[in-house]
Amino acid sequence: RRVTGHVVGPAGEPIGSAQVRVEGTTFGAMTAGDGSFAVTVPGGAQTLVARRIGYRVATVKVAADASEITIKMEKDVLELDKMVVTGVATTVSSQNAANAVAVVSSADLTNAPAQTIESDLQGKIPGAVITTNSGAPGGGAQIQLRGVTSINASSSPLYVVDGVIVSNAAIGSGLNSITNAGGGITNIQDQPVNRIADLDPNDIQSIEVLKGPSAGAIYGSLASNGVIVITTKHGEAGAPRVGFTQRYGQYTMSHQLHFRCFTSAAEANDWWTNVYGGNGAPPVAWQPVCNDFEKQFYGGNPASYETSLSVSGGTAATTYYMGGDVSRDNAIQKNTYYQKQSVMANIGQLIGNHINLRSNNQFIHTLTDRGISGNDNSPVVSPGDIFSATPTWVNLQGTNGNYPYNPFVSSGANPFQDAVLVKNPEDVYRYIGSVSTNLSAYASARQTLDFTLIAGVDAFQYNSHLFSPPNAYFEPADGL
Known part of the structure; x- marks a missing residue:
């Protein structure tokens, strides 16, 4: 027989995308946007069980002759009935989980704009x-869930996106080859970008973090540092829903060192002789100006922006979610940026009452240029070091694209020239896709038997170019 009805909240409001199942059977259905559902029920008195994230599980008796029923659900303030993912095909109620599972929802992730997932999780x-390698754009963060587990191996957790283990590789661009920050192109001091930063936080439904021994029992030695399970957004039954977000903003310095200003030639000469340790007159004569190197170098970039559009909806049997995002973060340092374009298409199809098919697809393109920053010493290339050693009466900005040689550092390096001449773009194209099939073979009041098959792929193409022309002042000092 066929039973229809509605699932409503405490105030009688309809609850969409709730799961309604006949207890002890594999029969079930999903509610539409207005809370309505229709489910096949075996003969005799039965019990319907309704579940929905954010609500307590509701059970209702259905008489043998009933054909219509209303199920009322109460809010779950403590979220003890929330289902958490503990493996590719394993879910359990929070109150029954053997280990604590931290859950970060989509709303928590996007409360404040951030460049990458790691920044959103802080x-x-x-x-x-969670620590960042530097303040350069494009990511470069490290997450430790279980502390340091090895002397020389990585402490990065395992990342699983829609059941697919994905790469979080960090590939050095070779920048330290010209800055002498470390030996070799792949040296860890290169401050590379983590590949998990490619994912778009706007397309994520939830992130669940497994830190206990259960992670190792499911994923083996790969999970020795914990597991971060990422679930992307899927459509819900009901009318099409359109989401649009537009953000504009400007990055600015939060703190400055505030270098010394010199008010007279006598003061400048005294500094040159007694502090710097120079002989005779300063190589650049004192001028009655005080250049704010930090404000000049770490400012003036165009505004950053992000545009996000999504469409989702479907029927009780077929659901879809499609989203796209275009963003560009213009960092505070001149000519540094991080831009991303991503497209997602997720489709779900319910076949009968037992088979559920899902297809998840993400196409991502990122382009970033992080500039020279951080632990760079060739012998002095880091902007902070150069500005600290250069008196503020010196004009490092130059005129008409001509940047002066800096005689106050041994390499003669000028950060304004470096920002224009040295280019290190990192271009990444990535595809993450999966197809999953779930078969509900058996269900009873206490037990269920499901079979899940997942096939997926994570492929990316990484292209990095490093251009440091010979007319850069610091070039003769890098040993190349």
Whole structure:
């Protein structure tokens, strides 16, 4: 027989995308946007069980002759009935989980704009240590869930996106070859970008973090540092829903060193002789100006922007979610940026009452140029070091594209010239896709038997170019 009805909230509001199942059977259905559902029920008295994230599980008795019923659900303030993912095909209620599973929802991720997922997760996972390699755009963060587990191996957790283990490789661009920050092109001091930064936070439904021994029991030795399970957004039954977000902003310095200003030639000469240790007159005569190197170098970039568009919806049997994002972050340092374009298409198809098919597809393109920053010493290339050693009466900006040689550092390096001449673009094209099939073979009041098949691929193409022309002042000092 066929039973129809509605699932409503505490105030009688309809609840869409709730799962309604006949207890002890494999029969079930999903509610539409207005909370309505229709499910096949065996003869005799039965029990319907309704589940929805954010609500407590509701059970209702259905009489043998009933054909219509209303199920009322109560809010789950403590979220004890929330289902958490503990493996590719394993879910369990939070109150029954053997280990604590930290969950970060889509709303928590996108409350404040951030360049990458790692930045979005800061302060939202209890016990996690998240540090960034530098302030350069494009990511470059490290996450430790279980502390340091090895002397020389990585402490990065395993990342799983829609059931597919994805790469979080960090590939050095070779920048340290010209800055002498370390030996070899792949040296860790190169401050590379983590590949998990490619993912778009706007397309993520939830992130679940497994830190306990259960992670190793499911994923083996790959999970020795913990597992971060990422679930992307899927469509919900109901009318098409359109989401649009437009953001504009400007990056600015939060703190400055505030270098010394010199008010007279006598003061400048005294500094040159007694502090710098120079002989005779300064190589650049004192001028009655005080250049704010930090403000000149770390500012003036165009505004950053992000445009995000998504469409989702479907029927009780077929759901879809399609989203796209275009963003560009113009960092505070001159000529540094991070831009991303991504497209996602997720489709779900329910066949009968037992088979559920899903297809998830993400296409991502990122382009970034992080400039020279951080631990760079060839012998002095880092902007902060150069500005600290250069008196503020010196004009490093130059005129008409001609940048002066800096006689106050041994390499003669000028950060304004470096920002124009040295280019290190990193161009990445990436595809993450998966197809999953779930077969509900058996269900009873206490047990269920499901078979899940997942096939996926994570492929990316990484192109990096490093251009440091010979007319850069610091070039003779890099030994190349």
